[in-house]
Amino acid sequence: MERHPENPLIRPEDVSPSTPEYEVVGAFNPGAVKVGDEYLLLLRVAERVRKEEGWIRVPHVEFREGGNGIPSVLSFREDDPDVRLKDTRGVVYKGVDYLSTMSHIRLARSRDGVHFTVEKDPFLFPASPAERFGVEDARVVYLEGRYWITFTVVSPDGWATALASTTDFRSVERHGIIFHPQNKDVCIFPEKIRGRYAALHRPNNEGFGKPSIWYAESPDLLHWGAHSCLARPRPTVWEAMKIGGGAPSIRTTKGWLQIYHAKGEGQRYTLFALLLDHEDPRKIIARGTVPLMEPEAPYEKEGFFGNVLFTNGIIAHEDGTLSIYYGAADQYTCLVRTGLEEVFAHLEAHGDRGSRAAG
Amino acid sequence: MERHPENPLIRPEDVSPSTPEYEVVGAFNPGAVKVGDEYLLLLRVAERVRKEEGWIRVPHVEFREGGNGIPSVLSFREDDPDVRLKDTRGVVYKGVDYLSTMSHIRLARSRDGVHFTVEKDPFLFPASPAERFGVEDARVVYLEGRYWITFTVVSPDGWATALASTTDFRSVERHGIIFHPQNKDVCIFPEKIRGRYAALHRPNNEGFGKPSIWYAESPDLLHWGAHSCLARPRPTVWEAMKIGGGAPSIRTTKGWLQIYHAKGEGQRYTLFALLLDHEDPRKIIARGTVPLMEPEAPYEKEGFFGNVLFTNGIIAHEDGTLSIYYGAADQYTCLVRTGLEEVFAHLEAHGDRGSRAAG
Numbered sequence: 001m002e003r004h005p006e007n008p009l010i011r012p013e014d015v016s017p018s019t020p021e022y023e024v025v026g027a028f029n030p031g032a033v034k035v036g037d038e039y040l041l042l043l044r045v046a047e048r049v050r051k052e053e054g055w056i057r058v059p060h061v062e063f064r065e066g067g068n069g070i071p072s073v074l075s076f077r078e079d080d081p082d083v084r085l086k087d088t089r090g091v092v093y094k095g096v097d098y099l100s101t102m103s104h105i106r107l108a109r110s111r112d113g114v115h116f117t118v119e120k121d122p123f124l125f126p127a128s129p130a131e132r133f134g135v136e137d138a139r140v141v142y143l144e145g146r147y148w149i150t151f152t153v154v155s156p157d158g159w160a161t162a163l164a165s166t167t168d169f170r171s172v173e174r175h176g177i178i179f180h181p182q183n184k185d186v187c188i189f190p191e192k193i194r195g196r197y198a199a200l201h202r203p204n205n206e207g208f209g210k211p212s213i214w215y216a217e218s219p220d221l222l223h224w225g226a227h228s229c230l231a232r233p234r235p236t237v238w239e240a241m242k243i244g245g246g247a248p249s250i251r252t253t254k255g256w257l258q259i260y261h262a263k264g265e266g267q268r269y270t271l272f273a274l275l276l277d278h279e280d281p282r283k284i285i286a287r288g289t290v291p292l293m294e295p296e297a298p299y300e301k302e303g304f305f306g307n308v309l310f311t312n313g314i315i316a317h318e319d320g321t322l323s324i325y326y327g328a329a330d331q332y333t334c335l336v337r338t339g340l341e342e343v344f345a346h347l348e349a350h351g352d353r354g355s356r357a358a359g
Numbered sequence: 360m361e362r363h364p365e366n367p368l369i370r371p372e373d374v375s376p377s378t379p380e381y382e383v384v385g386a387f388n389p390g391a392v393k394v395g396d397e398y399l400l401l402l403r404v405a406e407r408v409r410k411e412e413g414w415i416r417v418p419h420v421e422f423r424e425g426g427n428g429i430p431s432v433l434s435f436r437e438d439d440p441d442v443r444l445k446d447t448r449g450v451v452y453k454g455v456d457y458l459s460t461m462s463h464i465r466l467a468r469s470r471d472g473v474h475f476t477v478e479k480d481p482f483l484f485p486a487s488p489a490e491r492f493g494v495e496d497a498r499v500v501y502l503e504g505r506y507w508i509t510f511t512v513v514s515p516d517g518w519a520t521a522l523a524s525t526t527d528f529r530s531v532e533r534h535g536i537i538f539h540p541q542n543k544d545v546c547i548f549p550e551k552i553r554g555r556y557a558a559l560h561r562p563n564n565e566g567f568g569k570p571s572i573w574y575a576e577s578p579d580l581l582h583w584g585a586h587s588c589l590a591r592p593r594p595t596v597w598e599a600m601k602i603g604g605g606a607p608s609i610r611t612t613k614g615w616l617q618i619y620h621a622k623g624e625g626q627r628y629t630l631f632a633l634l635l636d637h638e639d640p641r642k643i644i645a646r647g648t649v650p651l652m653e654p655e656a657p658y659e660k661e662g663f664f665g666n667v668l669f670t671n672g673i674i675a676h677e678d679g680t681l682s683i684y685y686g687a688a689d690q691y692t693c694l695v696r697t698g699l700e701e702v703f704a705h706l707e708a709h710g711d712r713g714s715r716a717a718g
Contacts, residue, residue: 095594097567130587157571157588158564177586180562180573183539203539204563205517208456212516214539223582227536228489229516235454 001293001338006114008299008332009325015045015106015118018071018125022047022059025101026304027118028327030108031138032247032313033147040169041108041116041313041325042123042138042149043333046304048101049073056083056091059102061126068125074098097156102126103134105151107169113315113323114335123172124164130155130177131162139312141188141248143197148221150186150199153177161186161201163221175222179203185213185244187312188221189256189281197221198281200230200245200258211242213260215282230282231260231274238264238272238291247314249276250322252340255285259292259324261310269308270294271326273343273351286351292343293336295328303329316340360652360697365473367658367691368684374404374465374477377430377484381406381418384460385663386477387686389467390497391606391672392506399528400467400475400672400684401482401497401508402692405663407460408432415442415450418461420485427484433457456515461485462493464510466528472674472682473694482531483523489514489536494521498671500547500607502556507580509545509558512536520545520560522580534581538562544572544603546671547580548615548640556580557640559589559604559617570601572619574641589641590619590633597623597631597650606673608635609681611699614644618651618683620669628667629653630685632702632710645710651702652695654687662688675699 012024026046033040049057056076061069076083076093084092090099105124108116124135133154140149149164149172158181166172179186182204189198196217201224204211210233217226233239241263249256256276261269270291277283295307311326320340328334347353371383385405392399408416415435420428435442435452443451449458464483467475483494492513499508508523508531517540525531538545541563548557555576560583563570569592576585592598600622608615615635620628629650636642654666670685679699687693706712 154567156568157591158562158567160562160586176584178584179539180542180560180575180586181564181567182541182562201539203517203519203541205540208513208517208540209515216539218582218584219578220582223577223579223584225535225537225577225582227519227539232516 001336001342003297004114004335004337007297007334008328009114009335010041010043010108010116010118010333012331015043016120017047018045018104018122021049021057021073022071023050026103026331027106028330028333029137029310030313030325030327030333031140031149032315032323032325033140033142034113034315035147035169037111039110039113039116039315040140041110041333042140043106043108043118044103044136044138044327045106045122046101046103046330054078056085058091058098058100060098061102061132063128067127068122069127069131071125099133099154101134103136103154105135105138108333116333123169124149124151127174130157130160132156135162137184137312139187139248141190143188143190143221148188150178150188152184158182159184178222178224179216185246187245187248187258190248190251193281194279196226199224200249202242202244203227211244213243213245228282231284231287233262236264236289238262238268238270240264241267243272246271246311249281250314250316251278254344256281257340257343259311259314262291266307267305268295269310271309271311273347275347275351284352286347286353288347288350289352290350292346297328299332299334300328303331305330360695360701362656363473363694363696366656366693367687368473368694369400369402369467369475369477369692371690374402375479376406377404377463377481380408380416380432381430382409385462385690386465387689387692388496388669389672389684389686389692390499390508391674391682391684392499392501393674394506394528396470398469398472398475398674399499400469400692401499402465402467402477403462403495403497403686404465404481405460405462405689413437415444417450417457417459419457420461420491422487427481427486428490430484458492458513460493462495462513464494464497467692482528483508483510486533489516489519489521491515496543496671498546498607500549502547502549502580507547509537509547511543517541518543537581537583538575544605546604546607546617549607549610552640553638555585558583559608561601561603562586570603572602572604587641590643590646592621595623595648597621597627597629599623600626602631605630605670608640609673609675610637613703615640616699616702618670618673621650625666626664627654628669630668630670632706634706634710643711645706645712647706647709648711649709651705656687658691658693659687662690664689
């Protein structure tokens, strides 16, 4: 695992805000895809409203017919008795929740995969009440002539996963919510499996067990079923809290490679390797027992949310190397390079082999 | 609303246990359908293990290939230091949860809709690890030559909704989990709407808002998408906690009639009327502002869980009357009769008209 010496590749200050009233606090968790010779990142850009003395101000969206919403601001007087602060995440006004930060998806383009130019306008900005609190963590997969983008939508009704698609990364079509609340970390496989589209997803089963990675199938990418639990958190310091899928799985000679994230003790996020059967990804071939990568660099250990590694965008090169773009500390976009052989060796040395998902 | 004088129609003591080691503690929340001249109820039968001095014993299932599992018992010595009691619902042994009651689905048959004979063997008994803690609350809908049964599956991975189907209520085919955790209260519409199958469902969005009724579509009943939030709990004594769909919606001259349940203050469950647009059920025509029915009878106010009314089985007769089978106090199966005109008059007097789902 070789962290790029120019990390972080993208910082919040490299991104222009959606409106002059906002400031960018995070540019992280990028989806990644190579289109011809161009590297594209779909950044999650988190913004909050610039402070103003005596006021509590939160991001807000004005919806319109068609296309993205328009960024705006809701202001409450600090001394208004109807205003109640709700930890650091937001404010409650007359019993209604408002969040202090809101995310959208922004495109960044590069010729070398290292130096990116961030576009000025959002690619996916909240467009409907189901996205009122933001859109987050895009994954992109190429399938049958289109790029399919799954992303988390957040609203007062919960967080869920929606689908969009594009052929050119200029116009984009929205296809609605494909996994109902609470669900995120949806990774669509880049090819059909036994005649069906397939995906990993992460329903929230808190109260019963711990949030785990599930498998689902679809005839059309829009409607999903045949849900089964694939992998659960193990009671280790790394995985104690929850696990969830990363980028779309990569076809390798040994199986589908999935780099997933685990939330462990102390809210620390690490990356793990998982190898799934080609024909039936519900069968686990090998699963790392220790992280493939842990927060070590200063930009990973400190930031908006320190000690967090999260990948949802990996580019597999023809020479067997991987460019893993990842979010560090919920603030920066970074790059680490490794090779498939290195990951296989890791699983050989530190993997549970032949463990099969129960259920 | 005319409660049947012979209520409760079915009591736990009317139902034989799945194995002599179990005792039946509830026979409630029935799905209902009329097949020819015969009334069928799909009862939820809740069982626990007969007590034995010095032991904590919980229901358990031995799974086998094909068909229902085999009821069995897990026993822990009361003085075993690895045993920890977990409120009234179960026990934790070496960190693993076990529930003290387990439900399955049992058929009851009747010629008059009032006097039922309960079959000896379970119709749907837990059959796989995804059903380890039981199967609950069946809804049945007739569609294109088959009876489709949605039911809640409970396991250490959460509660979700699975689908089964039958043509004769003797053999049954399982189709897997169609709504991932956490999701229950799935009511499939009895006909296609704009070329798609449709359903109401109840994802768990706790933490963000309150559990609400959602709408979804499917091309094949197996895979679901196009999720949108239809109706949310209102801040009243009746609906403060959550709302969820009841039996499959009924086509009336004025729209789709849905009788839903609401959980309010004091964990009290009441029934509400909701009228949805024929062509687009995401449009609400009218919604009761007060309950259609509240717990009043002794068998509703006291029992395994007092002050609970829950319906998931309604038979609409050709003369415009409705037989609403319902669970009372999480213990009994009861019947209340009403007429469509009576429900329309209730909505006329106590309905929000033309309210449209936001989002």
